[in-house]
Amino acid sequence: MRRRKTWLVYGSLLLILLIVFCWPQKLDDNFLELSTCPACYGQGLCPAVNENEYTGTPKINLVGFSKWKIMKLINVKNVYYGQSNSMPVVLKKLAHDSELHEYNTKLCKANKEGDNCDVSLAIKSVLARNSLNIAQVINRYPHIFETSEGVKCNHNRSLYNLYENYMNIDSGPYQQHHFITMLAVNMEPLILNAFRDGWFPALHGMCGRVMVEEYIGPTLTELGHTPWHARADYARQLIEMAQDFSSGKFLLYMTDVSLDNFAVNSNGKVKLIDAENIVLVDPAVDGLDHSEHINEGFGCRDCLSFSYEDLCGHVMADHNFFAVCKGMLSSHAFSRDLPSGLLHDPPGWVRKEHPRLMSLIEECARPESHTSIVPQRRQAAAALHTQLMQVLHKLGRA
Structure with missing residues (x-):
């Protein structure tokens, strides 16, 4: 009788897991973490990404294993594959979930709040106190950027070059907030946007805490035994x-x-x-x-x-x-x-x-x-x- 109850418990847990994780992954507000904005990467691409925005813009769809929720359990790099107008694309959250949580905690600390503060308000407050001056924020809160390769040298002209190029694709009221977030979490979108010399994938844009870029093809690891x-x-x-x-x-x-x-x-x-x-x-x-x-x-x-x-x-x-x-x-x-x-x-x-x-x-x-x-x-x-x-x-x- 006890064994039967045990099997029933395990069976019920397995059924719940199947229902929760073997379900299509939606590119919705939750997946895109839009509630964190403007402590996010931007919102310019949201009409093409967010399933909850009903516009005439063709949507990007997840493909293959990426379209199943179970990928959230095993995809620690937070890299997903999709299609945009039949063209393959890559969707990146640019960090592990734990790293994104760490960034949230640092923002809260900079705003002298508890670990679980509202980061969308915290980043507005931090930038407002520093007159939206990015260089001042970097110098005043170095703990936010301690893992960023982009500020290791902290050469003002190179950082301004990233920002100047970024302003060409984000003219909204929160461009500094988005820039600070990418610089702290992962500056890949900033690099792709500033250095369009052919050595990097093309950047499609950002929505919430997701960036979308061109899919290139197989890696050199996969091609290591070609002719x-x-x-x-x-x-x-x-x-x-x-x-x-x-x-x-x-x-x-x-x-x-x-x-x-x-x-x-x-x-x-x-x-x-x-x-x-x-x-x-x-x-x-x-x-x-x-x-x-x-x-x-x-x-x-x-x-x-x-x-x-x-x-x-x-x-x-x-x-x-x-x-x-x-x-x-x-x-x-x-x-x-x-x-x-x-x-x-x-x-x-x-x-x-x-x-x-x-x-x-x-x-x-x-x-x-x-x-x-x-x-x-x-x-x-x-x-x-x-x-x-x-x-x-x-x-x-x-």
């Missing part, structure tokens, strides 16, 4: 990305180079699909060291070690080349899924005609702090790029 010539072209593009990010008006240093963070579109173009972990540097800031900072790989052998102080304090650094070569191309790459690197197992004719190609990868990747020789990482990366171009040209793919 070598295709991987050679991906490597060529990664080196070009490192070069572009390391020069120009503002410098972007990648601090998370997992192969899962890069994807390839239908035209073979490599793009960075996770732009949260980027350090922004303004090389025009007075007082920076004009020598090149060399990333010597201190701290660990199998991870990307770096110093914010060094990246922020120099007008140039070889960090991105180290990140690409050591993190993804080297025969001792960081990736657990592809530990032998993206260019593993080159064809015999490549080894014969380009005997230095594989050694150039290691020259670019190898920290040389144990010697008195200054690493020539940029030169090794440039030589590697040249050899990859020669290979691709011979194959008719350059």
